[in-house]
Amino acid sequence: MKNGQLYLIKVGEIALKGLNRDFFEKRLKGNIKAKLRPYQSYINTQKGRLFLEVEEACPPAVVEKALSTSFGVVGFSKCLKVEKTDEAIREAARLLMQEEPFNSGEGTFKADSRRADKSFHLTSYQLDCLLAEEVHRIHPALTVDVHHPQMTIFCEIRDKAYLYSSPKSGLGGLPVSTAGRGMLLLSGGIDSPVAGYQMAQRGLRMECIYFHAYPYTSDEALEKVITLASLIAPYLQGTRLHVVPFTEAQLHIKAQARPEETTLMFRAAMMQVSNMLAEKSEALALVTGEALSQVASQTVEGLAFSDSFSDLLVLRPLVGLDKGQIIETARRIGTYETSILPYEDCCTIFSPKHPVTRPHKAETREHYEALEMHPFLVEAVANTKTYDFTPLGVLLET
Amino acid sequence: MSGYFDNAATTVPSQAALQTYREVALSFPANPSSSHSEGRKAARLLQDLRQQTAALLKVDAASITFTAGATEANGIILSSLLWKQRADHVLFSGIEHSSILQWNRLLTQAGWDVSTIDAPGALIEASGVEGALNERTRLAAIMLVNNTMGTIQPIKEIVQAVRRFERRSETQPIHIHCDATQALGKIDFDLQALGVDSASFSAHKFHGPRGVGILYNTRANIEALSRGGGQERGLRGGTENLPAIAAMVTALTEAMEGLETHRAHVSSLNDLLRERLKELPILTPREQASPYILTISMPPLPSQVAERMLSDAGFCVSSGSACSHNARQKSAAAHNAMRLEPRLAESSIRISLCPDTTIESAEALAEAILAIYRNHR
Numbered sequence: 181m182k183n184g185q186l187y188l189i190k191v192g193e194i195a196l197k198g199l200n201r202d203f204f205e206k207r208l209k210g211n212i213k214a215k216l217r218p219y220q221s222y223i224n225t226q227k228g229r230l231f232l233e234v235e236e237a238c239p240p241a242v243v244e245k246a247l248s249t250s251f252g253v254v255g256f257s258k259c260l261k262v263e264k265t266d267e268a269i270r271e272a273a274r275l276l277m278q279e280e281p282f283n284s285g286e287g288t289f290k291a292d293s294r295r296a297d298k299s300f301h302l303t304s305y306q307l308d309c310l311l312a313e314e315v316h317r318i319h320p321a322l323t324v325d326v327h328h329p330q331m332t333i334f335c336e337i338r339d340k341a342y343l344y345s346s347p348k349s350g351l352g353g354l355p356v357s358t359a360g361r362g363m364l365l366l367s368g369g370i371d372s373p374v375a376g377y378q379m380a381q382r383g384l385r386m387e388c389i390y391f392h393a394y395p396y397t398s399d400e401a402l403e404k405v406i407t408l409a410s411l412i413a414p415y416l417q418g419t420r421l422h423v424v425p426f427t428e429a430q431l432h433i434k435a436q437a438r439p440e441e442t443t444l445m446f447r448a449a450m451m452q453v454s455n456m457l458a459e460k461s462e463a464l465a466l467v468t469g470e471a472l473s474q475v476a477s478q479t480v481e482g483l484a485f486s487d488s489f490s491d492l493l494v495l496r497p498l499v500g501l502d503k504g505q506i507i508e509t510a511r512r513i514g515t516y517e518t519s520i521l522p523y524e525d526c527c528t529i530f531s532p533k534h535p536v537t538r539p540h541k542a543e544t545r546e547h548y549e550a551l552e553m554h555p556f557l558v559e560a561v562a563n564t565k566t567y568d569f570t571p572l573g574v575l576l577e578t
Numbered sequence: 579m580s581g582y583f584d585n586a587a588t589t590v591p592s593q594a595a596l597q598t599y600r601e602v603a604l605s606f607p608a609n610p611s612s613s614h615s616e617g618r619k620a621a622r623l624l625q626d627l628r629q630q631t632a633a634l635l636k637v638d639a640a641s642i643t644f645t646a647g648a649t650e651a652n653g654i655i656l657s658s659l660l661w662k663q664r665a666d667h668v669l670f671s672g673i674e675h676s677s678i679l680q681w682n683r684l685l686t687q688a689g690w691d692v693s694t695i696d697a698p699g700a701l702i703e704a705s706g707v708e709g710a711l712n713e714r715t716r717l718a719a720i721m722l723v724n725n726t727m728g729t730i731q732p733i734k735e736i737v738q739a740v741r742r743f744e745r746r747s748e749t750q751p752i753h754i755h756c757d758a759t760q761a762l763g764k765i766d767f768d769l770q771a772l773g774v775d776s777a778s779f780s781a782h783k784f785h786g787p788r789g790v791g792i793l794y795n796t797r798a799n800i801e802a803l804s805r806g807g808g809q810e811r812g813l814r815g816g817t818e819n820l821p822a823i824a825a826m827v828t829a830l831t832e833a834m835e836g837l838e839t840h841r842a843h844v845s846s847l848n849d850l851l852r853e854r855l856k857e858l859p860i861l862t863p864r865e866q867a868s869p870y871i872l873t874i875s876m877p878p879l880p881s882q883v884a885e886r887m888l889s890d891a892g893f894c895v896s897s898g899s900a901c902s903h904n905a906r907q908k909s910a911a912a913h914n915a916m917r918l919e920p921r922l923a924e925s926s927i928r929i930s931l932c933p934d935t936t937i938e939s940a941e942a943l944a945e946a947i948l949a950i951y952r953n954h955r
Contacts, residue, residue: 395886528924529878529954 183408184222188336189230191253192352205230208252208355211417215246215571217452218336226338231259240452244348245572249414251381253350258335260343264300268312269307272343273333274497279330281331281346288325289315294333300337307335332367347459351381356417358359359386362495363458363466365450366523367423368405371469371498373412373515374506378497379467380415381489383436387461389454391426396527404521406567406575411515413573419568422457426450430530431555436551442484444539446530449557451489460491465493471506472499478537485539489548581893583937585783586760586871592785592829595619599787599825607874610818611807620816624818627827631792634827634834637769643793643810644823648759649677650780650803651793652719654813655755658827659717665689666714671702671721671731672915675757676714678719679911699863700916701729704735711743717753722767724761726928728862728871730765735763737773759783763833764841764870769794774801781822783930785830790822815904836941845869847931847940854944859922859953871931875922876951884927884950891946896928 189212194204200268209223212232219238224231234243235278240258247256262268276282280515282289291311293304304311315322334340341369364376366388377384390405402423409421429449437445454466470478487494510516536544568576582590590780608616611625631821632639635941659668665688670678672694682692695702695710702720718740733756736754748797756774761767764782769777776795782788782907793813807814833840848869852860859875876884881897888895913923929943 395890398882398886477899524880527883528880529883 183473184233184235185238185240185243185258187232187234187247188257188259188342188347189223189232189247189253190229190255190347190350191230191241191252192350193354194252204252204355204358205211206442207358208250211250211252211357211571212246212286214417215250215414218241220374229516231261231342232256242572245414247389248348248350249431249572250355250417251351251353251383251415252355254352255349260344261340264297264337264341264418266310266360267303269310269343270334272341273311273314273335274318276317276333276343276345279345282315282319282322282423285319286321287330288328289322289331289333289521290324290329291327291333293337295337297337297339297425307337310453311335322386334543350422351415353381356380356383356415357385359385361387361455361461361463362467363383363461363463364388364419365398365454365469366408366522367469368401368408368426368519369469370510370516370519371474373408373519374470374509375467375469375495375497376412377415377509377513379495380412380417384465384467384495386416386419386467387457389426389457389462390421392408392451393427393430393448393527393530396427396430396529397525398523400521400526401513401523404518404523405525406473407518408515409567410569410573410575412513413520413569414571415513418571418573419548419569421569423567424453424457424560425563425565426453427561429553432553432556433551434530438547440534440536441539441544441547442530442532443535444482445548445551447477447482447486448489451486451494451551452553453557453560455492456491456557457564460561463492464493466490467495469498469506470496471501471503474503475535479537479567481538481541485541488541488545497520513561555556580936581943582620583929583931583943584894584896584933585935586728586787586928588716588782589785589932590824590934591782591787592832594832595829597784597826598634598828599821602740602824603720605821606706606824608822608943613811619927620881623824624820627763627820627823631830634830635794638660638796641794642685643795643824644818645791645810646789646819647782647791648675648770648778648780648785649791649816651791652677652757652883653662653681653719654793654800654803655753655776655795656817657779657803658688659685660688661717661799661801665691666693666716667693667712667752669715670694671697671707671719673697673700673702673724673726673912674721675725675759678757679722683793694915695707696915697724698729698917700724700729700861701866702736702865703733704732704739707736708739708743711740711752712747713747715749715752719755719758720755722758723765723868723871724747724755724773725760725871726926727866727873727916728760728866728930730761730866732795732866733774734765735774739827741868755922759791763830763837764844765868766837772869777819781826782827784833786826787822790819790826792826827848833887833936836933838866843933844931844935847935847937848872850937850940851929851944854941855947861918861922861926870931872931874927874929875925876927876947876949876954877921877925879950879954881924881926883908884925884955886945887950888927888943891950893946895943896930 214472221234260272262272291308293307362384364386413419433445606620608620610621628639678913717945754774756777758777775797781789804815885897
């Protein structure tokens with residue numbers, strides 16, 4: 181690729197993988213390339229590093245978004261690739277001095293060289309000195325601090341010389357789609373987007389499910405969930421959102437169920453619908469944002485009850501977390517502000533005043549069976565509407 | 579728009595008002611501040627319009643300032659407090675529109691003591707106002723017709739109570755500001771007889787255009803909110819919105835001329851709705867309320883759900899004040915001040931009428947409300 185932009189990517193956990201490493205690396209490369217499309221890109225691997233070349237036309241912000249939202253990337257930096265000559269290396273160092281963070285011309289720095297090609301005529305130490313000399317020539321006010329530098333200029337001697345400065349951090353974790361497929365129950369609250377993020381971090385690919393009870397919940401609430409799906413989509417490497425029309429099922433439950441058990445009945449019905457959708461999508465697990473004892477239905481008994489309606493594994497990555505920790509992640513991944521918009525995701529007429537918190541599983545299951553929900557659920561699945569989001573989170577027109 | 583029952587939020591502009599707008603926009607294109615002949619022509623029209631407005635309100639033309647609406651008029655009065663040398667005390671009724679209540683924060687920040695008083699049943703009591711005054715009180719803001727419930731406040735008694743307090747404690751005169759937005763062109767009142775010092779109005783509530791309104795003010799030491807060319811005797815900088823002001827005067831003339839006829843029609847609609855909806859909790863009292871606003875409650879349905887269902891059935895009503903949509907706490911604060919039962923407040927729906935509302939559409943609305951209510955009871 182002529183005149184392409186070059187990025188150096190550090191991978192973390194993947195590098196520790198044994199015989200599977202190829203599989204993880206291949207997936208990561210595929211994920212990054214998918215985010216950069218339609219721009220052309222090419223990625224090659226060199227000893228624990230990926231070198232990404234992207235066509236010049238691609239805005240750097242797009243590359244940064246792609247790399248900073250892809251699990252498996254530990255750090256990345258725009259990188260210069262030059263001939264292995266002293267003069268070319270000096271020239272590249274001078275170019276780096278014009279860019280952040282060196283362009284401020286103030287503070288402390290360090291040069292950090294590494295030779296994969298041991299035949300290079302300078303030792304790492306000599307190369308460090310050469311770089312420091314060049315740094316000083318441009319920015320005389322910068323001082324060396326090898327222990328706690330504010331900025332670092334790196335040089336790696338491989339097939340060519342690669343120079344870059346302080347890398348940006350990536351998310352770590354494992355590339356999405358290396359751990360199978362799941363369905364995320366997305367509610368519009370603070371927790372479920374975080375749950376999706378956490379499972380994506382371990383490589384799970386996910387589609388999302390939202391239960392919409394219009395007119396008891398508003399179209400604004402649906403819009404909010406669509407926004408949340410688009411916000412987490414880059415972490416999920418793209419996703420689909422299944423919007424299940426749930427009004428009829430809820431009304432039936434409200435009319436027929438014991439009032440104090442309505443929430444449990446909703447949960448059971450949602451589990452069954454999610455299993456039906458998962459089967460269609462060939463997913464092997466459900467993911468929820470439930471945390472133990474957070475609300476009346478999230479007791480051990482309540483969770484065990486709803487679990488009993490799922491043939492699939494139910495993953496609850498937040499189960500042992502404190503609300504404060506969940507909020508912290510929600511803020512970091514940018515979903516918090518949307519999650520707290522004041523659109524209720526469940527109408528108060530469906531919320532019992534005194535819900536059962538410790539259901540007896542067998543007995544409550546019998547009550548659920550008596551509701552004969554099946555036809556309502558089949559209908560709901562049949563009328564489910566699906567929205568698709570690209571790996572960078574753009575909602576595709578349907 | 580036969581299903582439109584949200585006239586307290588905004589009304590449909592009248593044909594005559596729109597025609598005036600068009601004519602004035604085309605025939606008086608110049609800036610009233612310009613000295614050329616076209617400018618002077620526009621300035622003369624502006625002066626005429628001010629005279630006409632004053633005549634319709636039975637006040638002196640010098641007390642009329644044209645603004646961008648009641649929100650701005652309220653802002654001019656309340657922001658003037660910030661220019662006083664000393665931060666003292668102001669009194670708001672707890673059921674004021676958010677364009678008054680929102681000043682609480684800024685005034686408090688500037689060191690003012692702000693009290694809000696409750697209005698049980700959405701009616702402000704004169705004794706309550708009197709009891710909340712103190713020697714440092716500089717201003718009291720009391721609305722004429724409450725926007726969420728339609729209740730008419732006993733302004734005259736309140737003014738008397740305030741004046742009584744002034745005499746008794748020999749304080750400086752207390753400025754009484756009255757937001758009369760929901761009253762003008764709908765109920766009969768006389769600003770001078772009421773004895774308020776200032777009042778605010780919006781044209782779009784009486785079939786005039788949006789973005790234009792009136793500040794009535796008789797007090798000195800009022801400062802402009804927007805500054806600039808010294809228009810409106812320095813009280814409201816910015817080129818006068820001549821076509822909109824003219825259209826407003828046309829709409830106001832129509833409203834005032836038809837006041838009794840319109841009120842009779844709207845009252846009969848109000849009676850009809852009360853009769854048809856008698857199985858629901860009706861929150862607006864029959865006495866001491868504008869016939870234009872009827873607030874009911876549809877428990878257990880949350881207001882917004884009921885509003886949505888009615889909207890899908892072709893009826894526009896309001897859950898709380900449209901001005902504080904997305905800010906449920908604010909209408910909750912007003913509901914608290916009214917000491918409304920939360921169960922009823924959370925399910926309240928405001929129906930607001932206009933002279934063009936037909937009996938058939940009111941009947942159809944009642945049917946739709948009953949169907950939804952019975953289905954969820």
